[in-house]
Amino acid sequence: MHANVFFLLKNTSWLGSLISTIVGNLKLSISNIHIRYEDTESNPGHPFAAGITLEKLSAVTVDDSGKETFVTGGALDRIQKSVELDRLALYLDSDIVPWHIDKSWEDLLPSEWVQVFRNGTKDGKPANILVKKHTYILEPVTGNAKYAKLQVNEFAESGQPLQKAAVNLDDVTLCLPKDGYRDILKLADNFAAFNQRLKYAHFRPHVPVKSDPRSWWKYAYKAVSDEVKTG
Incomplete structure (x- = not known):
């Protein structure tokens, strides 16, 4: 019995150490x-598109000099991370020509996907040059961050916070043009109407109005009656 308990504790300690090592040395890299x-319904006659772009986001464990490192053992009690952000942006393009490809999207080659999302589409094909510049809500932002977790004894001796973080961003520019504001309001109205329709979707007939107008009148009556009861 004692041997089994000792074996369990030993393995638990080993597993905890392994998890700490993995977490302490996690390396993140996201790019492109x-x-x-794209929305062609919320504001008829004025299709718009919203998007988020990111060139690169990376995070690595570093030493005191800022160089990438691998930490084990007691060094895990004091972890330092460096995060690099490259060109994060949000855009809202008004009065667009929706992207269109003649063939199925599933049949696009990886290089064609890159071409479409970089330049857009033209004449049913990936465009070779940028079709339309984005209207940015958040202009591309680049920056970095430093994170440090101090050892408990360092924290006790210096009185500094146990965890520290510093974020440095280049110029952050936010802008919402009039057309973009209009599109956002229309999108909000469309979502509100959708939620309202969803509430009574189980009453909605599965045939066109001309085919069975009677069932649609029943649908309208049930929806109004239910609204009165719940109201």
Whole structure:
């Protein structure tokens, strides 16, 4: 029994040490991110697109001189991380021509995906040059951050915080043009209407109005009745 308990404690200690080593030396690297949302319904006649772009985000463990390192053992009690951010941006493009590809998106080559998200589309194909410049809500931002976790004895002796972080960003420019503000309001109205329709979706007929107008009148009656009851 005692041997089993000792073996369990030994393995628990080893596993905890392994997890600490992994967490303490985690290395993050994300690059070439572009997430885009196109909307042709919220504001008829004025399609718009919103997106987030990121050229690179990285995080590594560093030593006192700022050089990348690998820490083990007691060094894990004092961890320093360096984070680099390169060109994070948010855009909202008004009155766009929605992206269109003649063939299926699933059939695009990786190089074509890169081309589309870098330049857009033209004549049903990935564009060779930038079709339209983005209207940025957040202009591309570059910066860095430093994080440090002190040892408990260092914290007790110096009276400094146990954890410290410093963030340094280049110029941060925020701008929302009039057309972008209009599109955001229309999008909010569309989501509100969608939530309202979703509330009574189980009443909604699955046939066109012309095919069965009676069922649509019943749908309207049930929706109004339910609204009155819950109101």
